[in-house]
Amino acid sequence: MEAETIELLDSTLRDGAQAEGITFSVEDKIKILLALDQLGIPCVEAGNPTSNPKDLEFFQRARALQLQQTKLVAFGSTRRRNCRVEEDSFVSDLLLAGTPAVSIFGKSWDFHVTDIIQTTLEENLAMIEDTIRYVKEQGRDVIFDAEHFFDGYKNNAEYAMASLEAAYKGGARVLALCDTNGGTMPFEIRAIVGAVCERYPDATIGIHCHDDCGMAVANSIEAVKAGARHVQGTFLGFGERCGNANLCTVLANLQIKMEMPCIPEGKLEELTQTARYLAEVANIALTEKEPYVGRSTFSHKGGMHIDGVNKNPKSFEHISPERVGNSRRFLMSEVAGRSYMVKKLQRYAPSLSKDSAETKRIMERMKELEHEGYQFEGAESSFEMIIRKEMGKYRPFFEIEDFKVIGEQAKRDGEFSAYALVKINVDGQVKTTAAEGDGPVNALDKALRQSLEVFFPAIGQIHLTDYKVRVLDTKATASKVRVLIETTDGREKWSTVGVSKDIIQASLIALVDSIEVKLLKDIESHIGLSKP
């Protein structure tokens, strides 16, 4: 018998954007969409194209993408009360997004109908049925989000079921039951989802949970256990208030613990990397103890636990960390994560053995840098540069002899201006250049590249595609910062990192690495050199 597949819908771009502290640019949204497509999440829900201009631009750009595995879903409400659906601009705007699927949310809790949107119970049912039928007739796959379904069911089960019936008659493929306020217990979810599944054996029943009681993941799992086959959440669990069901955790639980496939074969190993990438894009710190993908998730600190894991990992690990692309760490041991590190080193330098002096030296250096605040997730090129340096396979292309940045606001109410001056030395030839920029870091970047381009014309091909700053501690303006830079030469992309108490110095470290990576790449491809 083939295992039953669960359809996942990620709402990071819609419900996730409701989280405090989260603001996505259009560029962020595109990156998230592509990462979820790459992982194989079948449905990705975004907002309403007309709710603001950024969403409109997002849908326009998304239409031009060649998504491989993901179907984009626009999200909007039923038509307004007392109007014809064909004439409702909310609904027609929603169709403008041009997505193959559309989520329509409607009210299932009688109290919300009468007290919040203030219409009659009959009109609300008509709003649901009309809207879904109309959107379906436009050739879209329709998901009905039954808002507050569980609160509604507990208050008036008959009416909550009637709202589903309206959606079903209208032609919705999925009836998604939402625990909008997040207050429902797992045993209630189980009973109510079970009752719905019994009533609609032909429909796909969905579940959408919030984490206000800390049980959104478990509630999603219990719903599947009761017959749901479509699960909504946000990849890192963020969303309004306490957030949504963490889809990354749900996915791993379903696929590993319940053997119900959610993403394509072989993709589960990309889970950790995807979660960390999304956290970077959203500019939030991934919780260290995040199930499956966190940094502490497979960390062992207690002596007895470390001893047990050394005897047999299953003694204190419910799964092997490699299955989700994570890795084990021993916190008290000298050999912390050693074998993993060696594995990683060997990817760049296959000649290195586990016990060689070079390996030990590199490991020491890595530890030092991590202690200083470096982090090489998402900065593989800086990691590679360190290996080169420690292996003696590095000779600098250039040296920065001197630099100065100046920022000023020359007169009262005047414009702010920033300049940088850089003096470089290339094999004894010295050149000094100055540039003006948008702020001191930009000025420094320009000056450095202008001066180097004279010696290395290939530098003209590269430009930075991303620049991120993370403040590492809370000593206010004297905090350490980590700067992450992403560079492209049009063919490849690479990322580098710098850490300092000074944002300009941190940026310069990452900039220099990014330029040297380009120069090394070119030399290697010209003379057919392999990696270090």
Place this chain on the structure above:
Amino acid sequence: MEAETIELLDSTLRDGAQAEGITFSVEDKIKILLALDQLGIPCVEAGNPTSNPKDLEFFQRARALQLQQTKLVAFGSTRRRNCRVEEDSFVSDLLLAGTPAVSIFGKSWDFHVTDIIQTTLEENLAMIEDTIRYVKEQGRDVIFDAEHFFDGYKNNAEYAMASLEAAYKGGARVLALCDTNGGTMPFEIRAIVGAVCERYPDATIGIHCHDDCGMAVANSIEAVKAGARHVQGTFLGFGERCGNANLCTVLANLQIKMEMPCIPEGKLEELTQTARYLAEVANIALTEKEPYVGRSTFSHKGGMHIDGVNKNPKSFEHISPERVGNSRRFLMSEVAGRSYMVKKLQRYAPSLSKDSAETKRIMERMKELEHEGYQFEGAESSFEMIIRKEMGKYRPFFEIEDFKVIGEQAKRDGEFSAYALVKINVDGQVKTTAAEGDGPVNALDKALRQSLEVFFPAIGQIHLTDYKVRVLDTKATASKVRVLIETTDGREKWSTVGVSKDIIQASLIALVDSIEVKLLKDIESHIGLSKP
């Protein structure tokens, strides 16, 4: 019928101390114990008095405390294999702690017996029974922690049950079933706990869950549903790997959702304050979206949600925040609706009506600023400053006539240094100051405050407590940045925001706001002025 009470056991001081990044001093441990006693947690588990000298000192000091509601529990293993319990120093040391109750953990998973502690299945059962009988005979209340009970039960149910039987015969009052590796699904917990409760109707069955699948809270709840009456966890959920069941969330769920009392009448309202205090002591940042007690837990950002909550809070809140001592917040954002904005405006300026020209002008200005990248959630003070400015109720305290920042690396391999020079004008008096700092922003902050302190000594009272940078788009180093600053004068805290293509200018905007807020606060408290 009286509601059934659940006995909670907090293991923050024992399992919580296994978390990565957590190190408690003896002083910290005493503070945590007193806070839990104050809240009315019946059992607090600490370590083994001889595991390290800090624990020994802790138990000595704890014995001298007059705990009102909490019983202290020492924690240790069964006797070693093949020795007499009376002669085992582990066990005698444990009794030295002098606690009224003792947790003894033993193996329930046959694999752990044979492969990890490497003894016979029979000897392990004797180790459990002997140790518990002996500790009980010394007049202690005994809790048996059946380690890996669920993994054991799934592998060899008969043996797992035999381990409980040994503890029961030895005289344990509580048989606590541990999901040590955190890999068990809620439906498995339910079935297995149910089976145990049926077998031991007279014993108190306990549950101890870990969060490796993100379901520790739900698993604890399901266990109670199946008959468990003793629940273990750590107050903020931290512990080995992904942490333990978050006892704070479990407690609120049991007491509010299932009407099973855990702490004394009236204490639930102290939940938020206790959680925040413990986070302070543990020196960890409490997750913003923590169920019940987080800062975002009752925050509303979406316009429709804000509108609903204004009509009736239960529309988008599963409980009233006051029940757990938390409070509601409405966030300023592009997804917030107009009616909410007006309400918020009126809090600062009650004279404003919804349709007044001033309201419209302020709203326009807010929109412009949001479009530029401003975000006022978490920067309430900057929002207030805008209202003042737009209403003509603002006169600057000072003007910055000129400033210059210089960053340089003077010689090859030299140290990086940063200086700032600021010229301010206070009612015609001009002063120029310079300062060196860790990077240009820190230098500017210092110079500005040094020059202003001459005119406004109160500025000496304030310091920055947080500094955050968010890069807003991806034009690389020419990106816009948003800087968020948190300031305190020791009594109050406030947050301000600045946006610019230049990090220095963005920081300056937020710094100037933060200083003006302080000066306004002081004037208003002196002359009894109301808000604008």
